[in-house]
Amino acid sequence: MPELLQVFLTFLRFGLLSFGGGMANLPEMARVLIAHGWVTPQTFADGFALGQFVPGPNMLAVIFYGLSAAGLPGAIAALVGMFAPGALGAMGLVRGWQWMARARWSRAVRKALVPISVGLSGSMFLVLVQVGIDGVGWLLAMLLAAFLIYRGVPVAWVIAGGALLGLAVGLF
Amino acid sequence: MKVSLPALFWAFLQVGLVAFGGGGSAQLYQALVRRRGWMKEREFLEATALCRILPGPVFANMAVHLGTRLGGVVGGVLALLGVLTPGALLMLFLSLAYLRLGALPGSLAESALSGVTAAAIGLILATLFHQAPLALGSLKAVGLALGVFVTYGLLHWPLLLVLLCFMPLGVMLYWPEAAEEDPWG
Numbered sequence: 184m185p186e187l188l189q190v191f192l193t194f195l196r197f198g199l200l201s202f203g204g205g206m207a208n209l210p211e212m213a214r215v216l217i218a219h220g221w222v223t224p225q226t227f228a229d230g231f232a233l234g235q236f237v238p239g240p241n242m243l244a245v246i247f248y249g250l251s252a253a254g255l256p257g258a259i260a261a262l263v264g265m266f267a268p269g270a271l272g273a274m275g276l277v278r279g280w281q282w283m284a285r286a287r288w289s290r291a292v293r294k295a296l297v298p299i300s301v302g303l304s305g306s307m308f309l310v311l312v313q314v315g316i317d318g319v320g321w322l323l324a325m326l327l328a329a330f331l332i333y334r335g336v337p338v339a340w341v342i343a344g345g346a347l348l349g350l351a352v353g354l355f
Numbered sequence: 356m357k358v359s360l361p362a363l364f365w366a367f368l369q370v371g372l373v374a375f376g377g378g379g380s381a382q383l384y385q386a387l388v389r390r391r392g393w394m395k396e397r398e399f400l401e402a403t404a405l406c407r408i409l410p411g412p413v414f415a416n417m418a419v420h421l422g423t424r425l426g427g428v429v430g431g432v433l434a435l436l437g438v439l440t441p442g443a444l445l446m447l448f449l450s451l452a453y454l455r456l457g458a459l460p461g462s463l464a465e466s467a468l469s470g471v472t473a474a475a476i477g478l479i480l481a482t483l484f485h486q487a488p489l490a491l492g493s494l495k496a497v498g499l500a501l502g503v504f505v506t507y508g509l510l511h512w513p514l515l516l517v518l519l520c521f522m523p524l525g526v527m528l529y530w531p532e533a534a535e536e537d538p539w540g
Contacts, residue, residue, distance in 0.1 A: 200514050201410045202522075210507065211514045229465075232472040233449050238374045239442025240412040246443060247450040258447060266435070269411020273420035274431045276405055284401050288526065291533035292408050295525025298496035301487060302503025302521075308479045309508045315472040324470065328477025333484050342474045349470025353463040 190249055190257045193219070194264030197245075201265075202296065207303035210310035212248075221252035228315035235342055240266075324348060356393055356425065360433060363426045366391065367418055367437025374438065379414030383421065393425055415439065495528045 193215060201208045209231070216222045222230065230251070234244030242265060249261025276283065283289045316322050328341050366386050374382045380403060387393045402424075406416040415438060422434020453464075491497050503521050506512045 199410055200518070201412070202408075202518060208514050210511075214511065228472055229453065229468050230450070232468050232475055233453060234446065235471060235475040235478070236449060237442040237445040239371050239438055240374075240379060240415040242412050243439075243442045243446045246446045247453070250447070250450045251454060258450070262439075262443065266411060266415055266439070269409045269416040270419045270431070270435055272409040272411075273406060273416040274423045274428060276409070276420055277423045277431075280401070280405055283405055287530075287533050289405075289408060291526045291529045292522070293404055294529040294533060295499065295522065296407055297490045298499040299503050299518075299521055299525055301483070301490045301496075302500040303507065304479060304483055304486070305500070305504040306508025308476065308483060309504075311472075311476045311479065315476060317469075321469055321473045325473040325477045325480070328474040329480035329484070330477075332478055332481035338478055341477065342471055345470035345472075345474030345477075346467045347470070349467035349473075350463060352470070353466030 187253050187256050187260055189219075190221075190253045191260035191264050194245060194249065194261040195268065196264075198265040198268040201242075201269075202299075202303075207300060207307060209307045213310055213314055216248055216252070219252070222248060224314040226251060228311070231311065231315065320352075357427075358391075358393055358425050358430075360426055360429060363422060363430050364433040364437050366393075367422060367434040368440065369437075370418070371438035371441045374414070374442075379438065380417055383414070383417055387421060387425075394421070499525050499528070 197208050197212055200211075213224070213227050216227060217224055227248075230244045230247035233247055234241065237243055245261040245265045246258045249258040251257075253260070312322070312325070316325060324345065328345060331341050331344075332338055370379065370382045370386050384399060388396055388399050399421075402420055403413075403417060406413055406420050409416045415435060418434045418438040419431045422437075423431030426433065456464075491500055499521060502524075503517060506520070507514065507517045
């Protein structure tokens, strides 16, 4: 039970802190989860990759991490911890939104969040390359995938292509 | 506008079924504004901008926010369940398979997953390429983004500390501009 509570509180902290999109705190998540011994660097990267297979909000990978830490209750605790803070705030915004849209501080916050979230995404990219890419071959595959997506090839195709490429590499 | 709760749940569930690759907000726009006309374009854009100031996944927050506006608190809960359930169930299934059967180093599953990881990281890089020219149009924007990247990505400061440093700094830098009337943020 203390373990489960710890899983919940850990993900609640991620949920409260993930400004600029849920994936912004991936670097911190990697450090904390690996330090707790709930995942290894390899399974952290694999869980992130599995999360890209499924539809819905990014960060459904927390189900994997929670499951790995404390079984099914852990998965539910991680999911609730990650999504509840933003969800409650989003409900609260319904009452305050007209006032907020006009308030000067909220416009300043929204403008500042744009470059800050670019910095967070850059950090996330760096950490994922460190834990998830082994070898120059996969680094080149990653760059190719980025190029294809940038040029407008549908994301689902590129991800499926990555899986096929991986299978081919494994077979031969 | 208020809509019936079953219709609301069904609309968000459909989005949850097809929102692959981080395109959820665009799917919500198609489903609620273009297809069903449940809200005006302007209303949707304002909601998007507002939901960015909340922590957590922007897409999930938007679903809750829009669901609450269309159907009250129950609508908000149904909207979140709608967009989460299909992906969460599939994720649970995949995770159980992975953790039970294991993807041993060198196995075929591990190799396939390496390919997916590479593609998924490529997606982040491509998104950065798209966003950076628009988001980093001024010197202060470049400075803020670099500051966050160096402290968080390279020096591994805790996220809370990084935000405590750069959010007030950013608000200060953008304070003069924020006086202008600019409903889209």
